[in-house]
Amino acid sequence: GTPASLSRFRGALVGAVLGDCVGGEFEGAEEVPMESVVQHLNSLDDETKGTGILEYSDDTAMTRCVVQSLLGRAGFDERDMARRFAKEYSASPSRGYGSGVVQVLKKLSSPQIKDVYQPAKDQFNGRGSFGNGGAMRAAPFALAFPDLTDIKKFARLGAMLTHSCSLGYNGAVLQALAVHLSLRGALDLPQQFINRLITEMEEVEGDEAALRDARILKEAEKPYCERLHRIRDLMDRSKVSIEEVIAELGNGIAALHSVPTAIFCVLHCLQPREGLPETYGGLERTVAYSLALGGDTDTIACMAGAIAGAHYGIEAVPPSWIRCCEGAEDADVSGGLLHALYHRTPQEG
Ligand code: R7I
Ligand code: MG
Ligand code: MG
Helix, strand or coil: CCCCCHHHHHHHHHHHHHHHHHHHHHCCCCCCCHHHHHHHHHHHHCCCCCCCCECCCHHHHHHHHHHHHHHHHCCCCHHHHHHHHHHHHHHCCCCCCCCCHHHHHHHHCCCCCCCCCHHHHCHHHHCCCCECCCHHHCHHHHHHCCCHHHHHHHHHHHHHCCCCCHHHHHHHHHHHHHHHHHHCCHHHCHHHHHHHHHHHHHHHCCCHHHHHHHHHCCCCCCHHHHHHHHHHHHHCCCCCCHHHHHHHHCCCCEHHHCHHHHHHHHHHCCCCCCCCCCCCCHHHHHHHHHHHCCCCHHHHHHHHHHHHHHHHCHHHCCHHHHHHECCHHHHHHHHHHHHHHHCCCCCCC
16 A cells, blocks of 8 residues: 555554464464464465454553554543553453563552552562563554654553563564554665664663663663664675574564564565565565564564554455454454544644
């Protein structure tokens, strides 16, 4: 579709759900042969399998809360979003939530809560979580707000409801920025895409809290910028092995070890690659490649799926995948509603 077209909004949200649902199969696996990935993805074409056989996990459960809150409040409302996270968790606690975040979600369910950001700040001895739970649900912020300043601000605040460490919430900002640029067709020029992300993150990570957290955690001065530079180096090479990608970028549960990885998956799969089925289009390649990295596969595929879906649009999604994944049809509808919110005429006052 054309930049910021309806097709791209639908593709982004559906791509995220598909990544989460199909990625669940390999979450935590150390080595995932591409044959196993292809076999798993091919089984989705089996007509005898019913609708929604692959369940979504916390990634989609929380993304749905973000979507419903942004739509319901026609913008960002931290109390409403926090309430939805808590309610969703208590209704379906077995969606595979991170072990730390569960404490936050329980505290958020208290009706007496005054500051909805406080429970997240109490995590990990007061430093806050650097897990990827904020980033995994960040895509809707890029679909609700056309303005870059709003996206940065609200993706950060939305993540801070559970992740108060800057490495946690800045991962969410980076993921939302990647979806935003992709939605506007920026992946047509991959070098400029990555350069733009570096420019934006230079500013985001120049923040005092970010510089302090990076120092305490003994990371590079601007950890996300450093990783984005590594992506740029990997892009310049004609051949990159899975092992090298994992060594350079990671495949773990920390936002720093998964958001840049997801971005790399999308960039690497813009063209056909050896080892991936020739019949696959770009979105299928991206999801398959994300799973083959192993580690936090549902989350990396979810984030890569959102960025890729925003680039290729809904037409690129195999209908059989939608039928097999729980929540994919809902995501399609929500994508349309967010498209309307994004394009609404700004209200005065
Ligand atoms: O980040 P979070 O919501 O987890 C998301 C992940 C995704 O892969 C989902 O698919 C699901 O599987 O979980 O949950 P958190 O509990 O905040 O963080 C995840 C994990 O990161 C924690 O359980 C810790 O193991 C680790 N972690 C930390 N460890 C030490 N110090 C996060 N922050 C810290 C920290 O500051
Ligand atoms: Mg999950
Ligand atoms: Mg995960």
